[in-house]
Amino acid sequence: MSAAEATRLDHGDEAGGLETLRQGLRVSPELARGWWITGLLALTMTAGRIVVPIAVQQTIDKGLSGPGGPDMSFVAWMCLVCFGGVLITAVASYFTTVRLATNSERGLATMRIKAFRHVHDLPVLTQSTERRGALVSRVTSDVDTVSQFLQFGGFIFLVSLGQMLLATVVMFVYSWQLALVVLVCFIPLFASLRFLQARMSAAYGVVRAKVGEMLSAIAEPVVGAQVVRAYAIERRTQQRIDASIEEFRRTSTRAQAITGITFSIGGLAAGLANAGVLTAGVLLGVGGHATLGEILAFMFLVALFSDPVQIATQVLTDAQSAFAGWRRVLGVIATPADVVDPGADGVTQQRGPIMIEFDSVDFAYPEGELVLRDVSVRLEPHRRVAVVGETGSGKTTFAKLLTRLMDPTSGAVLLDGVDAREIAFSSLRERVVMVPQDGYLFDSSLADNVRFGRPEVTDAQLLAAFESLGLTDWLESLPDGLDSPVGQRGESLSAGERQLVALVRANIADPDLLVLDEATSAVDPGTEVRVNAALERLMAGRTSVIIAHRLSTAEAADEILVFDDGRVVERGPHADLVTAGGVYSHLHDSWIAQRSSS
Amino acid sequence: MPLPKVPTKGSVTRRGFAVLRVAIWEEPWVFAFSVLASALYGAMTVADGWALGWSTDHVIRPALERGDTTFGAVASLVSLFLGIAVLRAIGVVGRRVGAGVMQYRLQATYRQRVTRQYLKLPLEWHHKHPTGQLLSNANADVESTWYPIAPLPMAVGVIAMLAFATVAMFAADPWLALVGCLVFPMVFVANVIFQRTLQPLATRAQELRAAVSEVAHESFDGALVVKTLGREAAETERFKTPTFALQDANIAVNRARGAFDPVIEGLPRIGVLLVLLVGVGRVRSGAADAGDVVQVAFLFTLIGFPIRALGWVLGELPRSVVGWDRVQRVLTAEGGMEYGEAKLTSSAAARLDVSAVRFGYLPDRDVLAGVEFTVEPGRTVAVVGPTGSGKSTMTTLLTRLVDPEEGSIEVDGVDLRTLARGELAGSVALVAQTAFLFDDTIRGNITLGGDYADEEVWDALRIAQGDGFVKSLPHGLDTKVGERGTTLSGGQRQRIALARALVRRPRLLILDDATSAVDPQVEARILAGLRTAVQGSEAATTVLVIAYRKATISLADEVLFLDEGRIADHGSHLELQERSAAYRELVDAYEKDAARREEEAELAAELNDLDSEGASA
Structure with missing residues (x-):
């Protein structure tokens, strides 16, 4: 993750465990739904685990050494009661598991959806393609980590905690002296737990880093297959791969060894406690302070006590990565959206001819220099405006402000006199539609892609839309017509055909203002002619703003806005500007020069 | 057992x-x-x-x-x-x-x-x-x-x-x-x-x-x-x-x-x-x-x-x-290249002979057929053709990433199939359109473990117009690129890939649209530098470049016009412009495409600025 992303996204990163929990519950209230019922059920299910030690104690003390020898009916009754206890435990256990899973899964689904929705409002999504991968993992693997922890680690943690508490209570009821002996025997384990857990986390942290290195080394002969062969560096590549695989093996084995030692220590503590209990028990029993049944019951209780302690180290390690994932997701949700939908408070505008006004607009990226400076222009309805300028002059920024993909740093963009920030998205996106250079297609049918903006449109209307752009013959040339699959990212179509789809899509959306980032493609001159014709028909009768890359486009416009260094330096029709001796005539000259350079 | x-x-x-x-x-x-x-x-x-x-x-x-x-x-x-x-x-x-x-x-x-x-x-x-x-x-x-x-x-x-x-x-x-x-x-x-x-x-x-x-x-x-x-x-x-x-x-x-x-x-x-x-x-x-x-x-x-x-x-x-x-x-997958024993001993620019080459990825669908041409040592040849005409496939054949089904390819008169393993890479370098960088330092990405002095690496970077930005990086040649290192723009990556080829002083250099993400002005400087470097050094280089920009094409000594897997025409840019309508149409389309690419470069530069601004904040 780059430093830039850290400053722009992960707000929740410093939050502590409790704060994360609080934020998490706010985002996913389902997590806490009926928590006391789940808690009671969990308590019931742990209670069942105490049944066995008690039964042993009762059998030994009352059943076997009853006044008239072994008392069969007492033991039979007791076993029946305990059997009932085990059954209740099983039922309670089932419902606890299901309730926990249901609540946590529902809560996480809510969080996943909230995060997904919010990501679409974040400016980084459209501004920085490289960070999309990170955003995808916020709504996928990060949530999965939390889910897996809550279902396994969290569940075990809850049960273990109850089990230990109950075992402690029962121990103190039987004999406070023996209970103390057990606790003392476990002190070294408790003391070393934090240390061992820290070692384990550190070891697994190293493993995670090594996995990353190994994966990128393994990718070299696959992704870079051509380079590796063309430069005959197979041996060097194999050495790098082998080294990274070996590093991963070494560090994983080491982490596994630390885990093994941690787990064995729990067993050692249990052994120590067993020896301690028996010794102290014999000494106490000799004085009449403990019965045989009680002493033996302790052996069973110690087992209940030691298992959770051993598991706890593992759970704590899992918990760390789960909380880190949770914080990252919550961080995304907490990141303020730059462009906010006023929603129900927003103005809903009448459809119809649209007038746009930029009122002293400045724009700068966060902590960057001004990209637009004091831009004030007014675009009348039904005009075709071309925006031209050199690389970095600010024309793309102009289009993004026009479509409210971004908001001005100062000043305002007005639509029919209303500040764009006050117009409800539902109204704004209906009136203003942008056709980006690369009309992204979804892996679905042609029809689905074309009606992406308005799913309610019928097939007949779709056909009419193709017709009105003069694309019926193209549509008929496709094997499955409207049902033709376009493939991932539209790869089954050529670049030019993807532009056609984007134009029909815009035609279906039928906006009052059409903003076009002119796309030209050299791949197929035949399609290019089609694109131009369709574009012409699409713009007819509409207010349109085109970011022009071609001289011919600028020439055909009613009006040209010339950008230079973030300002509008000239405006007017081509005929006026070309002879004015300003920036536009200069641009025009170099176009002409380029064209005739052959 | x-x-x-x-x-x-x-x-x-x-x-x-x-x-x-x-x-x-x-x-x-x-x-x-x-x-x-x-x-x-x-x-x-x-x-x-x-x-x-x-x-x-x-x-x-x-x-x-x-x-x-x-x-x-x-x-x-x-x-x-x-x-x-x-x-x-x-x-x-x-x-x-x-x-x-x-x-x-x-x-x-x-x-x-x-x-x-x-x-x-x-x-x-x-x-x-x-x-x-x-x-x-x-x-x-x-x-x-x-x-x-x-x-x-x-x-x-x-x-x-x-x-x-x-x-x-x-x-x-x-x-x-x-x-x-x-x-x-x-x-x-x-x-x-x-x-x-x-x-x-x-x-x-x-x-x-x-x-x-x-x-x-x-x-x-x-x-x-x-x-x-x-x-x-x-x-x-x-x-x-x-x-x-x-x-x-x-x-x-x-x-x-x-x-x-x-x-x-x-x-x-x-x-x-x-x-x-x-x-x-x-x-x-x-x-x-x-x-x-x-x-x-x-x-x-x-x-x-x-x-x-x-x-x-x-x-x-x-x-x-x-x-x-x-x-x-x-x-259990089978296959692999067979190698011969032959060596390439010359140190002068390579000569390339392609005769009657046919190749296809799928049966019954030839990507290239009957391709035949010769490139004399030291010449710069541009290969021009619409998408799907087989240009990239040709580069993979010339560098023996694949073998032709029919016909032969010879460097200095030696059939590529008879060369010893690794021998071809010593003479021929390919720079592909998508620059693949290893998770390594910039130096490592250029030398690829070969024994090159820093001076040679800088020389290569200079010709590739990459010395400026590499110098400005915090650790210079030792800057890590890729997943956990500095993020480079497409143009910067291409320049490193180009330097990777140049540092080897190849006798035949093949560029497959290798400067597509570079500004046209910078590309012009690269090509000019390449020409002086090529002509100035004693060990001159033969260059074969797949080109999409008119400026690139006009720098070449001759042009191969490839269409539907065949050589449609062969001659100088002016000659082809004169006699082939299809060629004229294509080069015109290239020109328009260049404008689009420029715009993309602008956007990329804008994003890049945004990144570095954010990172320095």
């Missing part, structure tokens, strides 16, 4: 056991060690139960009955339990470490085998397999193949434990032992059923995780379209479908776990109650002591958990078999 064969047909369990046999065959000593350690652990677990029974009868009860005990009795108690605990701990550590060593060694061995195969198999094979699949073959599939190895020693230890326990129980009392013989198989069977129920549910959840990820990827990639058409809410609805399905699948997994867990945990508890019941009867009839009852009951408590290891191994077998099959598909 030969490598055990894994049958390609048959039940999953049978095939799974065959994979386990392979694992044991690969690592017999580690396996033996961990099984021994695990058996020690199993024996000591049973010994724990036995010790409790023994001390109940021989130390505790006598002491309580007599109201007195001896130091010796207590000391023997303590040493018995501590001794068993220490031996058991040793067994646990040995078992876990052994299992870890075995599992990770197997993973490493198979990853190395798979990646060796990737390096050996020809490029055609790579083209037939999606990148994602190959990456997961080397990583996730290898991992899942050896998943059952982690619990395997424990499972074998559990079998030993059960054997010891049966002996100990029968020694204590046959009737109590019978209860054990009833309960333990039931736990085992419940486990197997559980794992078999869980497996498809877990697989379904895994598939849905992929589905969620797919929608997220697609939706975020198409963010601009989503945003400009105001479809955020609709996209969220679309995302909800797999999200809720995943939610339900995860709940279903837990429902299964919730149903089986209490059964698997409860059976030993019910067993203990049965033991107590039967035990009281046996004690009353004088056939058993209290110690026997306690011992068997305690054994039930101790064995209840480890017995699950058998279920873990069996449960992982289906996944293991799937992983094994996928890995085997790579390992």
Whole structure:
């Protein structure tokens, strides 16, 4: 993750465990739904685990050494009661598991959806393609980590905690002296737990880093297959791969060894406690302070006590990565959206001819220099405006402000006199539609892609839309017509055909203002002619703003806005500007020069 | 002993056991060690139960009955339990470490085998397999193949434990032992059923995780379209479908776990109650002591958990078999380039002869056919042609990444197929359109481990117009690029890739649209620099460039016009412009495309500025 992303996204990163929990519950209230019922059920299910030690104690003390020898009916009754206890435990256990899973899964689904929705409002999504991968993992693997922890680690943690508490209570009821002996025997384990857990986390942290290195080394002969062969560096590549695989093996084995030692220590503590209990028990029993049944019951209780302690180290390690994932997701949700939908408070505008006004607009990226400076222009309805300028002059920024993909740093963009920030998205996106250079297609049918903006449109209307752009013959040339699959990212179509789809899509959306980032493609001159014709028909009768890359486009416009260094330096029709001796005539000259350079 | 064969047909369990046999065959000593350690652990677990029974009868009860005990009795108690605990701990550590060593060694061995195969198999094979699949073959599939190895020693230890326990129980009392013989198989069977129920549910959840990820990827990639058409809410609805399905699948997994867990945990508890019941009867009839009852009951408590290891191994077998099959598909793939003995000895610019070359990726669909041309040493040739005309394929043939089906390609009159391995790379360098950079420093990416002085690296960078930005990087040539290093723009990456080729002073340089992401002005400087470098140095270079910009084309001495896999025309740019309408149309289209590319470069530069601004903030 780059430093830039850290400053722009992960707000929740410093939050502590409790704060994360609080934020998490706010985002996913389902997590806490009926928590006391789940808690009671969990308590019931742990209670069942105490049944066995008690039964042993009762059998030994009352059943076997009853006044008239072994008392069969007492033991039979007791076993029946305990059997009932085990059954209740099983039922309670089932419902606890299901309730926990249901609540946590529902809560996480809510969080996943909230995060997904919010990501679409974040400016980084459209501004920085490289960070999309990170955003995808916020709504996928990060949530999965939390889910897996809550279902396994969290569940075990809850049960273990109850089990230990109950075992402690029962121990103190039987004999406070023996209970103390057990606790003392476990002190070294408790003391070393934090240390061992820290070692384990550190070891697994190293493993995670090594996995990353190994994966990128393994990718070299696959992704870079051509380079590796063309430069005959197979041996060097194999050495790098082998080294990274070996590093991963070494560090994983080491982490596994630390885990093994941690787990064995729990067993050692249990052994120590067993020896301690028996010794102290014999000494106490000799004085009449403990019965045989009680002493033996302790052996069973110690087992209940030691298992959770051993598991706890593992759970704590899992918990760390789960909380880190949770914080990252919550961080995304907490990141303020730059462009906010006023929603129900927003103005809903009448459809119809649209007038746009930029009122002293400045724009700068966060902590960057001004990209637009004091831009004030007014675009009348039904005009075709071309925006031209050199690389970095600010024309793309102009289009993004026009479509409210971004908001001005100062000043305002007005639509029919209303500040764009006050117009409800539902109204704004209906009136203003942008056709980006690369009309992204979804892996679905042609029809689905074309009606992406308005799913309610019928097939007949779709056909009419193709017709009105003069694309019926193209549509008929496709094997499955409207049902033709376009493939991932539209790869089954050529670049030019993807532009056609984007134009029909815009035609279906039928906006009052059409903003076009002119796309030209050299791949197929035949399609290019089609694109131009369709574009012409699409713009007819509409207010349109085109970011022009071609001289011919600028020439055909009613009006040209010339950008230079973030300002509008000239405006007017081509005929006026070309002879004015300003920036536009200069641009025009170099176009002409380029064209005739052959 | 030969490598055990894994049958390609048959039940999953049978095939799974065959994979386990392979694992044991690969690592017999580690396996033996961990099984021994695990058996020690199993024996000591049973010994724990036995010790409790023994001390109940021989130390505790006598002491309580007599109201007195001896130091010796207590000391023997303590040493018995501590001794068993220490031996058991040793067994646990040995078992876990052994299992870890075995599992990770197997993973490493198979990853190395798979990646060796990737390096050996020809490029055609790579083209037939999606990148994602190959990456997961080397990583996730290898991992899942050896998943059952982690619990395997424990499972074998559990079998030993059960054997010891049966002996100990029968020694204590046959009737109590019978209860054990009833309960333990039931736990085992419940486990197997559980794992078999869980497996498809877990697989379904895994598939849905992929589905969620797919929608997220697609939706975020198409963010601009989503945003400009105001479809955020609709996209969220679309995302909800797999999200809720995943939610339900995860709940279903837990429902299964919730149903089986209490059964698997409860059976030993019910067993203990049965033991107590039967035990009281046996004690009353004088056939058993209290110690026997306690011992068997305690054994039930101790064995209840480890017995699950058998279920873990069996449960992982289906996944293991799937992983094994996928890995085997790579390992058994055939093919590879044959090399000859010939060497290229000249140090002057190379001569290239292509005669009657035919090539196609699919049968009956030639990408190139009847291609024939010669490039004289030191000439610069531009290859021009519409998309799909076979230009890139030609570069792969010239660098012998693939062999032609018919015809021959010769450098300095030597057929490429007769050259010794690695020989061609010493003379010919290819720079592809997408610059692949290794997760390494800039220097490492240019030298690729070759022995080049820094001066040579800087020289190469200078010609590639990359010295400026490399100098401005915090660590210069030692800056890490790629995943965990500096993010470079497309143009910067291409310049590093170009320097990688130039530092080798190739006698034939092939550029496949290698400067597409570079500003036209910078590209012009690169080409000019290339020309002076080429003409100025004693070891001149022949250059073949696939070009999309008029400026590039006009720099070439001659132009090859490729159309539909054939050479449509060959001559100077002016000549072709004169006589070929198709050529004129194409170059015109290129010009328009150049404008688009410029705009893309502008956007990229804007984003890049944004990145660096953010990073420095």
